[in-house]
Amino acid sequence: MSxxxxxxxxxxxxxxxxxxLTLGITLAWVxxxxxxxxxxxxxxxxxxxxxxxxxxxxxPRVLSALAVSFGAALLATLVNLPLGLLLAWAIVRLDFPGRxxxxxxxxxxxxxxxxxxGIALTALFAxxxxxxxxxxxxxxxxxxxxxxxxxxxxxxxxxxxxVRTVEPVLRDLGRDAEEAAATLGATxxxxxxxxxxxxxxxxxxxxxxxxxxxxxxEYGSVIFIAGNVPMVTExxxxxxxxxxxxxxxxxxxxxxxxxxxxxxxxxxILNLLxxxxxxxxx
Amino acid sequence: MSERFRPAHADAPWARALLAASAVxxxxxMLVLPLAAVFAEALRRGLPVAIGAILDEDSLAAxxxxxxxxxxxxxxNLAGGIAxxxxxxxxxxxGKRVLVxxxxxxxxxxxxxxxxxxxxxxxxxxxLGPWLxxxxxxxxxxxxxxxxxxxxVTFPFVARTVMPLMQEQGRDEEEAAATLGASxxxxxxxxxxxxxxxxxxxxxxLCNARAMGEFGAVSVVSGHIRGETNTMPLHxxxxxxxxxFAGAFAVAALLALLGLxxxxxxxxxxxxxxxxxxxxx
Numbered sequence: 001m002s003x004x005x006x007x008x009x010x011x012x013x014x015x016x017x018x019x020x021l022t023l024g025i026t027l028a029w030v031x032x033x034x035x036x037x038x039x040x041x042x043x044x045x046x047x048x049x050x051x052x053x054x055x056x057x058x059x060p061r062v063l064s065a066l067a068v069s070f071g072a073a074l075l076a077t078l079v080n081l082p083l084g085l086l087l088a089w090a091i092v093r094l095d096f097p098g099r100x101x102x103x104x105x106x107x108x109x110x111x112x113x114x115x116x117x118g119i120a121l122t123a124l125f126a127x128x129x130x131x132x133x134x135x136x137x138x139x140x141x142x143x144x145x146x147x148x149x150x151x152x153x154x155x156x157x158x159x160x161x162x163v164r165t166v167e168p169v170l171r172d173l174g175r176d177a178e179e180a181a182a183t184l185g186a187t188x189x190x191x192x193x194x195x196x197x198x199x200x201x202x203x204x205x206x207x208x209x210x211x212x213x214x215x216x217x218e219y220g221s222v223i224f225i226a227g228n229v230p231m232v233t234e235x236x237x238x239x240x241x242x243x244x245x246x247x248x249x250x251x252x253x254x255x256x257x258x259x260x261x262x263x264x265x266x267x268x269i270l271n272l273l274x275x276x277x278x279x280x281x282x
Numbered sequence: 283m284s285e286r287f288r289p290a291h292a293d294a295p296w297a298r299a300l301l302a303a304s305a306v307x308x309x310x311x312m313l314v315l316p317l318a319a320v321f322a323e324a325l326r327r328g329l330p331v332a333i334g335a336i337l338d339e340d341s342l343a344a345x346x347x348x349x350x351x352x353x354x355x356x357x358x359n360l361a362g363g364i365a366x367x368x369x370x371x372x373x374x375x376x377g378k379r380v381l382v383x384x385x386x387x388x389x390x391x392x393x394x395x396x397x398x399x400x401x402x403x404x405x406x407x408x409x410l411g412p413w414l415x416x417x418x419x420x421x422x423x424x425x426x427x428x429x430x431x432x433x434x435v436t437f438p439f440v441a442r443t444v445m446p447l448m449q450e451q452g453r454d455e456e457e458a459a460a461t462l463g464a465s466x467x468x469x470x471x472x473x474x475x476x477x478x479x480x481x482x483x484x485x486x487x488l489c490n491a492r493a494m495g496e497f498g499a500v501s502v503v504s505g506h507i508r509g510e511t512n513t514m515p516l517h518x519x520x521x522x523x524x525x526x527f528a529g530a531f532a533v534a535a536l537l538a539l540l541g542l543x544x545x546x547x548x549x550x551x552x553x554x555x556x557x558x559x560x561x562x563x
Contacts, residue, residue, distance in 0.1 A: 013457045013458075013460075013461055014457065014460035014461045015373070015457070015460065016372040016373055016453055016456040016457060016460055016466075016469065017460060017465070017466035017469070018368060018369075018372070018373070018466035018469075018470070019369060019373035019374075019375065021365070021466070022364075022365040022366070022368040022369040022373070023365075023369045023373070023375060025361065025362060025365035025366075026362065026365045026366040026369050026381065029358075029361075029362035029365070029366070030362075030366075030381065030384050030385060033430070033433050033434050033437055034384055034385075034387055034388060034434065034437065035384065036403070037396075037399030037400055037402075037403060037434065038387070038391070038399060040399050040402040040403050040408075040409065041395065041398065041399045041402060044402050083308055083312075086301065086304060086305050086308060087305050087308060087309065089301060089305070090301060090302055090305030090306075094298055094301060094302045094305070096299075096302040096306075098306065099302075102305065102306065102309050104545060104546075104549045105309055105313050105314060106309070106313070107545055107548070108313045108317065108541070108545060109313070110488070111488070111491045111495075111541040111542075111544045111545045111548070112316075112317070112495070112537075112538060112541040113491075113494070113495025113496070113497060113514075113515050113534075113537045113538075113540075113541065114495065114496075114497050114498065114515075115495070115497040115515040115516075115518050115519055115534070115537075116320060116495070116515070116518065116534040116537050116538050116541070117316060119320075119323075119518065119522055119530060119531065119534055120316040120317065120319045120320045120323075120534070120538075121316050123319045123320075123323050123531075124315055124316055124319045129319070130315065130319065131311070131315065155312065156312060156313075156316065159312060159313075188293060210389075213389070213390040214389075214390075216392065217390075217391065217392020217393065217394065217395065217498075218392070218498075219392065219393055219394045219497065219498035219501070220393070220497035220498050220501075220515070224519075224522065237392050237393075237394035237395070237498065238394075240394050240395065240398055240502075241394060241501070241502060244398065244401060244502060247406075247407060249401065249402060249405065249407050249408070252398055252401075253398065253402055256392070256394075256395040256398050256399075259392060259395065260391065260392075260395065263390065264390075267390065
């Protein structure tokens, strides 16, 4: 409770000034840069009419690109959940040489430009690359220029989202619950599976949502490693670029709008799931 | 026999060692190796070749354009971010949650879609296209388009780092200052700013790094005209697609250095701020 409220002299306290000015700047800024452009995106596709939009989206190439984008994003997020949990656990719970370096390296995908990440991962996973060559020799796997390559790029860009959302929760968790479970006779795997993991689940879901949203729309790190073969490794954002190059503005906007609606629907489901998890715990 | 007492919540030493080793392995394969590959490829034909590629006329033009775009983008988003954080954290008005959601929206929109929205408005067949053409003003395939698209994708960085901190600090100090007769600007510069300066700097750093490294959004609005509308990341793509790998990786290495400096500075800032402003960017 604030000191002013305690004293009950709210009326004597001057309100903080500047609402008019700051709100005016904020609304101009949000309106011009975010609201009007996104409104354009929401309106443009309907120039084609409802049937036209449906036809434009029902093209096999569009459906395939959407499936590749959302499928690879889902796969990358599922891979990133255990990897992110492992890294967060290592930073918070373990002590080993290089832990501090590990902690700062995790943010690398946030600060490395996506085009740089794209050509770096391509060089790494190309059939003659540092990792691509051994993978090819040992298992016959080709990563670059396949759907696996797309997933690798999306794992790279999504990893820090999960680490950085789980880490603070894990830090605040304390060890009381774990000790109580152990005292009551739970084995370590039982404690981790039934006590720790459920407490981390909401944070894991939040991180997964952030990583997924980022991965669905990712462009720069993907187009170099993807190979961009229509119907196979062509992602939805690339299809938008291609349609724009053909001056098919409405068709490009239709794909963009479909991507946004789909990813917001998925984020909404994750949000509801998370609320249920939180409520279940109480 | 000589095993020491181990608390119930602790894992066996071998398990801890295994976890630490796997974490380090994941970080090396997924994070360190890609970075190392950039520098290795850039230096494959020697340092002079790499430096020569950076000092090439088109590369220098790209570097200049990237600096110009960042120099416009960062102040705009700094001013907007501070104004938004002040209004949301220190004042009362209806619709606050909607406003905060709108501010964070650009993070969940694909960069390509961000670029697309500006083409829909300013492009040749866009809403304002004919009007702009009649007046011979070029937005798309020109610097204004690059700036607009970059402002969109870096929009939330400053607001998102400063707003939670300002909310957490409450408004008692500002109200006290206002009661004592301080003007709004005095309150901001003497009371609020010193409290949030590290977070603010951290937000500016992230905003700048993203502004200089943005690819998808600027790729859509650029038109890829060499020496005119090519930013550094776009130049990397052009060189790469022309099989000039040494040049592409040399410019990429320069961008990677920018990322590394940002990372180091951010680590130091977070330290200075006592790790208060955490969370994903």
